[in-house]
Amino acid sequence: MGEVSLLLIIPLVTAVLCWKINVRVGEKLQVITTLFNVVVGLFIAKTVFFHAPITGWHRLIYIDALSAFNILLIVLIGFVASLYSVGYMNHEVAEKIIGDNKVRHYYLWFHLFLGTMLAVSVVNNLGFLWVGIELTTLVSALLVAFYRKGTSLEAAWKYLIMGSVGIAFALLGIIFLYLSGGDLFGESTDALNWTVLHQAAKHLNPQWTLIAFIFVLVGFGTKAGLAPMHFWLPDAHSQAPSPVSAVLSGVLLNTALYGIFRIYTITNTTLDGKAAPYLIVFGLFSIAITVPFMLVQHDLKRMLAYSSVEHMGIITLGVGIGGALGLYGAVLHMFHHSMAKSLLFFTAGNITQNYHSKRMERISGVLKTMPITGSIFLIAAFAITGTPPFNVFVSEFTIMRAGFQSGHFVATVSFLLFVVLIFSGMMYYVVRMAFGEAPTKVEKKEMNRWSTAALFIPLIAVIVFGLYVPPFFQEVIQQVTVVLQGGKL
Numbered sequence: 269m270g271e272v273s274l275l276l277i278i279p280l281v282t283a284v285l286c287w288k289i290n291v292r293v294g295e296k297l298q299v300i301t302t303l304f305n306v307v308v309g310l311f312i313a314k315t316v317f318f319h320a321p322i323t324g325w326h327r328l329i330y331i332d333a334l335s336a337f338n339i340l341l342i343v344l345i346g347f348v349a350s351l352y353s354v355g356y357m358n359h360e361v362a363e364k365i366i367g368d369n370k371v372r373h374y375y376l377w378f379h380l381f382l383g384t385m386l387a388v389s390v391v392n393n394l395g396f397l398w399v400g401i402e403l404t405t406l407v408s409a410l411l412v413a414f415y416r417k418g419t420s421l422e423a424a425w426k427y428l429i430m431g432s433v434g435i436a437f438a439l440l441g442i443i444f445l446y447l448s449g450g451d452l453f454g455e456s457t458d459a460l461n462w463t464v465l466h467q468a469a470k471h472l473n474p475q476w477t478l479i480a481f482i483f484v485l486v487g488f489g490t491k492a493g494l495a496p497m498h499f500w501l502p503d504a505h506s507q508a509p510s511p512v513s514a515v516l517s518g519v520l521l522n523t524a525l526y527g528i529f530r531i532y533t534i535t536n537t538t539l540d541g542k543a544a545p546y547l548i549v550f551g552l553f554s555i556a557i558t559v560p561f562m563l564v565q566h567d568l569k570r571m572l573a574y575s576s577v578e579h580m581g582i583i584t585l586g587v588g589i590g591g592a593l594g595l596y597g598a599v600l601h602m603f604h605h606s607m608a609k610s611l612l613f614f615t616a617g618n619i620t621q622n623y624h625s626k627r628m629e630r631i632s633g634v635l636k637t638m639p640i641t642g643s644i645f646l647i648a649a650f651a652i653t654g655t656p657p658f659n660v661f662v663s664e665f666t667i668m669r670a671g672f673q674s675g676h677f678v679a680t681v682s683f684l685l686f687v688v689l690i691f692s693g694m695m696y697y698v699v700r701m702a703f704g705e706a707p708t709k710v711e712k713k714e715m716n717r718w719s720t721a722a723l724f725i726p727l728i729a730v731i732v733f734g735l736y737v738p739p740f741f742q743e744v745i746q747q748v749t750v751v752l753q754g755g756k757l
Contacts, residue, residue: 269324271312272331272390275339278305279346279383286375291368295354298375302343302350302382309343312336317744323392330392330463333747337599338389338519338526341606345518346382348725349511352614353378355716356511359621365415374414378512381407385523394442394460394531398435401491401527404520405431411512412504423503430500434490438527441483445531448476448538462530469537469754481535481543485528485550492524494550494584495557498577502561505573506626510617513569517576518610522602525583529752532587537754547588548679554581555686562693568616568626571697572609575652578690579605585683586667587752591674595749597666603745604659604733608651611726615645618715618723623707628697633706640714642702644723649698651730653691659733 282301286294315322316336323330331339357374360366366374384407388400405428413424446459449472453459465472490497505513536543558578565571579601586598618641619634620626634642651658654665664687671680706712714720733741 269322269329271308271315272322272324272329274308275305275312275343275386276383276390278308279379279386283376283379283383286379287372291371294372294375295357298379299347299350299354302347302379305382306343306347309339313340313744317747327458327461327463328392328396329390330461331390332751333744334526334529334751335389337602337744337748338522339386341522341603342382342385342389342519345515345606345610348610348614348722349515349518350378351725352514352617352719352722353509353511355718355720355722356509356617356621358716358718360509363621370414374411374509377407377410377414378515381411381512381515385519388523389526392461392463394445394462394465397462397527397530398439398442401438401488401524402431402435404523405435405491408504408508408512408516408520412508414509414512415507417507419503420507423500423507427500427504430490430497434487434497436487437483437490438487441480441485441487441531444476444480444483445472445534448473448480462534465534466537466754469534472534472538474538477535477538478543481531482546484531485546488524488527489550492521492528492584493554493577493580495554495577495581498554498557501577502570502573505576506567506569510569510613510620513572513617514610514613517573517613518606521576521580522583522606525580525602528584529587533752533754541590544588544590547584548676549588551581551583551585551588552679552682554578554584555683555690559686559689559693562690565693565697566627566629568620568628568631568697568701569613570626571628571694572612572616575612575690575694576605576609578686579609579652582664582667582683585679586663586670589667589670589674589676589679590753591670592746592749592753593673594667594670595752596745597663597670599745599748599752600666600737601660601663604663604730605652607726607729607733608648608658608660611644611648611723611730612652614719614723614726615641615648618719619645619701621715622713623710628701630707631701632704633710634702637706637710637712638714640720641723644727646698646702647727648730649694651734653694654687655691657734659730662734662737
C-alpha cells in the first residue's frame with residue numbers, strides 16, 4: 269500500500285511546495301515530482317496487470333485493471349501538462365498577463381486537481397468516489413477562472429452550476445443503488461463498496477438498480493460532457509489555460525466516465541445486459557449534437573472542446589455496443605483520445621500565444637510561422653478526426669466493426685455518417701489555419717522550448733499506436749475489458 273500512499277501524497281506535497289517556494293524552483297520541481305508519479309503509477313499498473321488487484325486500508329482502497337488504466341492516463345497526461353506548463357506560464361509572465369504570484373496559485377490548484385482525480389481512481393466506496401468527483405469540480409473550476417476575466421468567470425460559474433446539478437443527480441443514483449441492496453446488506457458499512465455490490469449484483473433489486481443507473485448516467489454524464497448535459501464544457505475548456513484544457517479533455521472526462529462505468533458493470537449484471545441501450549442512445553446523441561456546432565465554430569479552443577463531446581460519445585457508444593471487440597475499441601479509444609486531444613490543446617496553446625487570438629479567422633499560415641508546432645497541429649487534427657494511419661482511426665474502426673458484428677446497424681451507420689461530417693467541418697478550419705499567408709504582425713518563431721518539447725511525447729503515441737499496438741498493451745486493454753464485462757474481482 270506504500271505505493272498508493274505515494275501516488276496520493278506526491279501531488280499534495282507538490283502543490284504546497286509550489287505555492288510556498290520560489291516560483292522558478294517550483295516550476296522545475298513540479299516537473300520532477302510528476303515524472304516520479306509516472307514511475308509510481310507504472311509500478312502500481314505492473315502489480316495489477318501482472319499479479320493481482322491492490323486492496324487495503326480496510327477495503328477502502330481497491331485498484332483493479334480499470335482503476336490502474338485510469339491512473340496511468342492521469343499520471344502520463346499530468347506529467348506532459350506539467351512540462352508544457354513551464355513554457356506556457358513563463359510566456360504569460362513575460363507578456364505581463366499574469367505575475368509570479370499567480371503562477372504559484374496555478375501550480376497549487378493544478379497539482380491538487382491531479383490529486384483529486386487519482387483519489388477517484390483508487391477508492392472502493394461509491395460515496396468516496398462521489399466526493400472525489402465533486403472535489404475535481406471545485407478545484408478545476410478555480411483553474412477555469414484562472415484569468416479572472418468576465419468570460420472565464422462566467423465559464424467557471426456555469427461549470428459549477430451544471431456540475432452541482434449533475435453531482436446531485438449522481439448522489440441520488442448512489443443512494444438508490446444502496447437501497448437496491450437494502451435487504452441483502454442491512455446496515456453493513458460495506459454496502460457502498462462497489463466490489464461488494466458487484467459480487468451481489470445478481471441479487472439486487474432490478475427496479476431500484478435501473479433508476480440508480482439512469483440518475484448516475486445523467487449525473488456523472490454531465491461531468492463527462494455527454495449531451496444534452498454538455499453545455500458547460502465548450503466554455504470551460506476554451507477559457508482555461510491550455511495545459512489545463514488538455515488535462516480537462518484528456519483525463520477529467522475519462523474520470524467521470526470511470527464513475528459511470530463502475531456502476532454500469534453492476535447494473536448491467538443485475539439487468540442481464542439491458543443497461544447497454546442507454547449508453548448507446550447517450551453516446552450516439554453526443555456524437556450527433558457535435559455536428560452543427562463543429563460546422564459553425566469561430567473559436568479554436570471551443571472547436572476542440574466540442575470534439576471532446578464527440579469522443580466521449582464514441583467511448584460511451586463503444587461500451588454500449590459491448591462484447592469483447594466493442595469494449596476493446598472503447599478502452600483503446602480512451603487512451604487514443606487522451607493522447608491526441610491533449611496534443612491538440614498543447615499545439616493550440618502555442619498558436620494562440622503567438623497569434624494573440626483564439627479566433628480562427630485571424631489564424632493562418634501556421635506552418636510558415638511555426639513549422640514544428642504547425643506540423644504537429646496538422647498531424648494531431650488528422651488524428652483526432654479518425655484519419656488513417658493515426659491512432660484514433662484504429663479504435664474508431666474497431667468500434668465500427670463491433671457495431672456491425674453485433675447487429676447495431678442503424679447506430680453504426682449513423683456513427684459513421686456523423687464522423688464523416690465532423691471530419692469535414694473540422695478539417696475545413698484546420699487546413700485554413702495551417703496553410704495560407706501569415707499575418708505580417710505575427711512573429712515567425714517557435715514558443716518556449718518547454719512548450720515545444722512537451723509536444724513530442726503524445727505525438728509519439730499518436731503515430732506509433734496508429735501503426736502498431738504492442739502485444740503487452742493489447743493484454744492491458746483486454747484486462748480492462750474483462751472488468752467492464754463484469755469479470756471476477
